[in-house]
Amino acid sequence: MIYITRKEHFSASHKLHMEDWSDERNEEVFGKCSNPNGHGHNYQVYVTIKGEPDKGTGFLVNLKTISSIINEYVIEHVDHKNLNEDVDFLRDVMPTTENVVKGIWEQLQPEMNKLNCSLHCVKLQETENNYAEYYG
Amino acid sequence: MIYITRKEHFSASHKLHMEDWSDERNEEVFGKCSNPNGHGHNYQVYVTIKGEPDKGTGFLVNLKTISSIINEYVIEHVDHKNLNEDVDFLRDVMPTTENVVKGIWEQLQPEMNKLNCSLHCVKLQETENNYAEYYG
Amino acid sequence: MIYITRKEHFSASHKLHMEDWSDERNEEVFGKCSNPNGHGHNYQVYVTIKGEPDKGTGFLVNLKTISSIINEYVIEHVDHKNLNEDVDFLRDVMPTTENVVKGIWEQLQPEMNKLNCSLHCVKLQETENNYAEYYG
């Protein structure tokens, strides 16, 4: 079994804010992240798949294929977007790193299952100092 | 003459969009950056000052002082903010990297002049792949 | 189950030296690390916790809380310190990366247990080229 990882990135805005909470409670729980006009990040996405490489080509799966899938099912939906407003697969969830990484997993897993491999992990880095990982 | 540089960072959202232009022209000039709900970045700010170190302490200026000034005059105004809406010193300018780096310079220069040094350069990195520099 | 990681850093000095060994044996086993006046590093600490995110806030645990705990129980004890002389939780152990990462785990685990999550891994990076990980 070999694990291969492809990194892609996107830039997006978001805010962490509960509509039915007071400003004070939002500020208390979400701090600066609750700024009404939002803020944003350069996100890095690491997608890891696992399986057996082909005896001939030496490829588990061609990384061009992996990259195309990540771009079609994830990056085009989130890059230069507002994660609270613009993204179908994040409708009705707070766009924390935890929820976004899970949303990305759910976008990718059905597509990876069609290939000769399985999705192992999605890692989403929000800033230099924090990231979330999801293994399904 | 010695040059010392302090790096700080902030996360912010923005959009590049001319109100009096058609959507088509905005899309043509600003591309994905004109998304109506905005997007965002992790910005890195590099502030370089120059001067002669003190014979005794060996400090040009204490970097704690430099860091405090950058935080008071820049970071607190832009971190977890929307650069189009929330920032006094960017009022009425398009928040491109070019304009933001110039705005940061203008915030910092009067403060640096009060110290025993002069501001040499402000560099603003918007993504891993692009940055702007301003020398006054 | 989601895993989230927070990175913090500190700068410290140490030396690897057995008091009851000859200089030759210290030099043989510890090499340059046994320099009598010590040397130092910029250390990076990665703290990974795991659990289920809250349905409402989308947070596993607020990273501000995690960051505060790491700072109170680890960083304040080791930052700008001498790991052989100044650190209670490293008393009587050789401050190798292996022992320091274990000491940090023991500082953090009781505090993480009080939250709605569990400590999964502590990773300590000593230089660009080496790091240690501990999973309890």
Added chain:
Amino acid sequence: MIYITRKEHFSASHKLHMEDWSDERNEEVFGKCSNPNGHGHNYQVYVTIKGEPDKGTGFLVNLKTISSIINEYVIEHVDHKNLNEDVDFLRDVMPTTENVVKGIWEQLQPEMNKLNCSLHCVKLQETENNYAEYYG
């Protein structure tokens, strides 16, 4: 149980090309990687071993020893080499990241078994955007 990791690097050329395939099929499967005159990369190798640190020295294994083994059994064979032509342990395999990481594992495992530890993982980073991992 503690895990320690040592990073080393090498620069090498390779091409991904099946001799008995048409140029079209090579181009289709391997794309730009099939360029007849080859291309190259700066590779980073991360070698992770696991075990119990020594009570006295605090070392799992001296990283100087690990570094020497990686250099003798891997780096000297691949650094500034052509992975298709020059490397004994890659004879008769396509030099994809998947196959090279497995070849490195097979070079290192017998040597690590002679020490008081076991090889846990080899990670090979080919570019900033992709890497492979092998756990045996």
Added chain:
Amino acid sequence: MIYITRKEHFSASHKLHMEDWSDERNEEVFGKCSNPNGHGHNYQVYVTIKGEPDKGTGFLVNLKTISSIINEYVIEHVDHKNLNEDVDFLRDVMPTTENVVKGIWEQLQPEMNKLNCSLHCVKLQETENNYAEYYG
């Protein structure tokens, strides 16, 4: 005057070898870089231009334009290529970092002159530990 920089990258192979020198002299001058079957690198190219930003758009030049020019005149010629064999603008020069950075400048300068800006610097990073810069 504002300076903006765009980073692009490419992967290529090369060898440093004088045809009319003995193997011994090649080895003496070029060391491991003279390996007959070549080796390779992940190169990073930083292109810096300077000028006055547009009052309205806030752009010195749209970075999409800069990126397209770098890709058309440089990256497509060198990415996944052999710098000794495959590159028109490096014909008859030894592909050292010094010569390649100069070749890239000469490819880019006429194109930048057609825009409202001028080329200031090309920086070419060959490995993590060395790079060359050319200012014309």
Added chain:
Amino acid sequence: MIYITRKEHFSASHKLHMEDWSDERNEEVFGKCSNPNGHGHNYQVYVTIKGEPDKGTGFLVNLKTISSIINEYVIEHVDHKNLNEDVDFLRDVMPTTENVVKGIWEQLQPEMNKLNCSLHCVKLQETENNYAEYYG
């Protein structure tokens, strides 16, 4: 004229402390850096030289030569050392980044003058967030 830069690194301890000052004044001016038992850093040194590349070899100066000089005249004196106690060329100066970068310049310049090039800049990075540069 071409500029080439070589990066090397070292790990060292130091403290910023004036013997004839009170503890209070030391704490006030140098903060955590005045800890009596010292602290330490992983330092990165960037040495930039300038000149005309040789028409034949394409080298300004062989980077192996530059690297050897940096190692002989700088790294061997400071790596795994205490900058207050162990370093001849820092005797009687406070080991701030400003003073160390100047000390490194003075070690290197006479040696570079013996080659077909001149020393342009020494940059010393003390942490991820600060560095000093000296141009003579």
